[in-house]
Amino acid sequence: MYKFAFAAFAAALTVSASAVEINVSSTPALPAANLLKNGSFEDGKTTPWRLNGGNSALDTENKFSGSAAIKITGDPAKRPNVAQSFPVSNIKAGDPLYVRFAAKNSGCDIDKKPASIAWQAVLANGKRPYLPTLSLPREDYDWTTFEHVIKSPGDIKSLTFYFCYYNQEGSQFFDDAVIQGGTTDLKIDVKGNDLKNIKVRHSVTGTVLNEVIKGNAFSKTIKVPYFGSYAVEVTDSKGVRTSKLYPENVDANRSGENITPLVACKRINLVSAKPESLTFELPAAAKGKKVFLEFSARCNQLNPVAGYTAMLKVSVNGKVCRAAELVKPMNRSKTASGGEMIFTRNNGYVVYYSNACYGISEDSTYCPVSLPDRNPFNFKLDVTKLVKEGMNTLKLENVLPPRMKREVYVDNLVLVTE
């Protein structure tokens, strides 16, 4: 259990020193099974994937994790794909359906259609719709994780999932594919003294519960997506935030020596006009050291990088972080279109619109070419001058107007001391 009081953190990340006790379970239990077989291509063979149209093979040199990935070699005259069909029993009409995979490309023709995924459902009513998908970058990119959630159009009997690389050049790689979906009943029981608030964050879709509570106990069962993990955060009358991640090892935030996760799960979804305020206690070990906030941020959408706007305001103890705090990305960068961009604006920091965080190819108009890693998503803020001993408050705001219906995904939000 995480307690966002730094002293307890240093001692143990999984044992709370607070008096708050959080128990979480679900029916069916999480983690959910992967509906795809051999999704990580680690079985030493490609089955049950079907390698259609030639040009596909296991590759042990380029892999996202483990020992192998699938490689599709581009051919302008061919339409190769890698596909798998499987039965589905737990996904009903309106249920969420989730796909995640890692991908990489080198040497594609930027004037042709990029690699893609497709999924076709067989519904109980006999219809066979192709389901909406996200799109992949048109240019080269290194290993990047993409994920996508849709609402099922009906009761699904079976699915066929495709990795495609049609009429292209160069090489396309895929790895670690996961498909999950449906719902589960999440049961939360909390005991403590003078409880004030409970928030439950889903590691993919964002906050699923945010309630003011009273007294010394809380109990509730809620229907939630059957994939990812849930960070249950309880704040007591002293402002101490205690958190538990369920299941413990799924979509957990970064942690390690000198790294303190500020939320238990990997993601905070920032919605317009709903700022997130997080309290944390500065560790004694931070004294005399530099203190940094690190996270990745993007404005979520179906497409890869397509522009940017100033939309993320970060405040520490009431003071807005500006250019002076920005270590990464560098405040000024040239873009691949020859313009110059400034990451710190009056409205906050510039965030890119994208369905994933990755080093952007120079062939993309929006590539920040003067950033060493061409990655504008990774933020590092020097907040040494803004933090104080004891309790601190971090506020994150999506400053776009609500009518724009845009969410900022802040991933792996941690405090780092150096």
Add this chain to the structure above:
Amino acid sequence: MKSILKLALMAAVSATVLSAADLPYIAPEAVKPLKIQSKITPGGAVEVKLGKSSYTVNADFSLQPGWAKLKADKAEGFTSFKVSGNKLTAAGKDFKLERTIKNVAEAVVVTDRITNTGKEDLPFMYRQYCQYKTKLKEYRLCGYRIYGRRGNGTSSINCTAIMMPPAGGSVGLLALNDVFRVHFRSFAAKGLYGIGDDNLIIKPGVTQEMSFAIFPSAKSDYYSQVNAMRRFLGVNYELARGFAFLSPNPPNVRTFTPGVDRIGKHDSVETIRQWLNNKSAGMASAGAVKQNGELSHGSAWVKTAKPDIHKEFYQKVRAAKPDIMVLHYYHSYIDVKSHMDSGFDDAKTLKPNGEQADYRNPALPLFFTVEGSKWSQMQEGRLERLRTEFGVDGIFWDEFPQSASKYHFGEPWDGVSGDIHPRTHKITKRKSSIALMTLPWRKRMVENFAKNKLFLVANGGGGHTRTMTELFIKNKYTAFMETGGIANLHNTHLFTPIGLGDHLTERSEVDCYRNQVRHLDYGSLYYYYHQQVEPFTRPTLAQYMYPITPVELHEGYIIGKERILTNRSGYYSFGGNEKAELHFFDANGKEVKRPAEKVVKNNKTYYKVVLAENESCAIVKK
């Protein structure tokens, strides 16, 4: 402990400053006509040779469907075709083409005369390009360095494509005639790099002349190309004065600094004098002041302007600085809906859906000025009133070539513009270029200014058309670009190289100074922006910026006949043994004394300049 700190600091400083031996020697280029060989190839393309470098500029002209092509070896898509020396004649379905080429000092000028021989309007997409199979060392579209393999540019001022092939040298393509410039598009795709016009329509029986220049160079940097183009265009003329906005504000009009109000009509002559000196302004432009009940635009201004306030204020300003040039804000495209007159329907700028275009705000509708309309008569009356009633020395013309709409989708038609379907190449919609259709009226206004000895400062650039460029050159009028995105300074490179301060980031006099230094990153000068930035406590680099007659622009510095302004370390020379005084400014824009060290090399006197980040130096010829 102290000495350790000092050593560490010294090490840090030495790491960022070039040693004297590393400093580059910088002097203006001795310009001579180039030995260019040019010809029209058997396939109708233009081949340009300079030394060992050869550049072939191909052409595509849209057919319906497909393309007619001029290539090195063989032309395609023509019904007749003949090359004879420096002249090409060809014909295709419904058009006739005459191409001529002519060598000038540093370029080859290509002129294509295209005649519509059909009975209907001819959509004629026009493209000129070089082809490279290997990746270029660098290329620029409209001045912007494009890093990817695809790119587009649409600047009518920096209407260029500049390519630096891997073998060395460079070649630049510059659009010349008015129609080409207002429709201009530069492009890079699939190894083709060039310039074009995707909006050209030619009426039956009409001959449209399209011309462009090819600049071969042994040098492979962008600014060498820009400087050759500037010499060709003749835009290196004297820019005499600095600029600031100064309006007759009443008391208590706020600035960004709490407790500090804007300078205005209540201030003393001495206060105004000090303010003008601190901003080093030789020109001061007033505008309508909302707090005095004035509205800035159109017929609303006619009703609300308060000339007495302005005249009284100008008296003070002139008393403060007798040689000041007093200007007044003017805009020819906008009115204020709540206060405007009726009767301007024939001058409404229309969007493709037939609705009136506006200034991204329905309260500010857009109109265009063509000869004879009531709108144009009202606008001419405004200018006349500023001259005769307000007694200004000049006009500050905001958004001079066009406003928020580049095109008008209605009558009258400009006779040359339209949307062309990218696949069928048929006309999908006629439209009119605002810059082009308003050109005759604006030209007459500018000629009136010259006749009445009124100065003109234009926002948005004066060089959207060759016609207006030449009028500005003749009268030494100036134009600038706004710098909300500083890379917009690329659009100053082929005209008067001046950028306006950045209203988005400037909040103090130090911010303004640092933007003056940043403008030099683009070889550009600086005009001060709005009056919300206060206070100004001292003159800074702008004090030594004008007068300047540009000779060369470069990344980090500008060489003028009268002065060199730089933010880079180096040994600088005017090209001879000129005497000069050096003015150094620290990172906060404060003038600091540093020894003026000089060396003579190759019979040129060079002045040593060593600068750290945000520092600058003006080398002023004595």
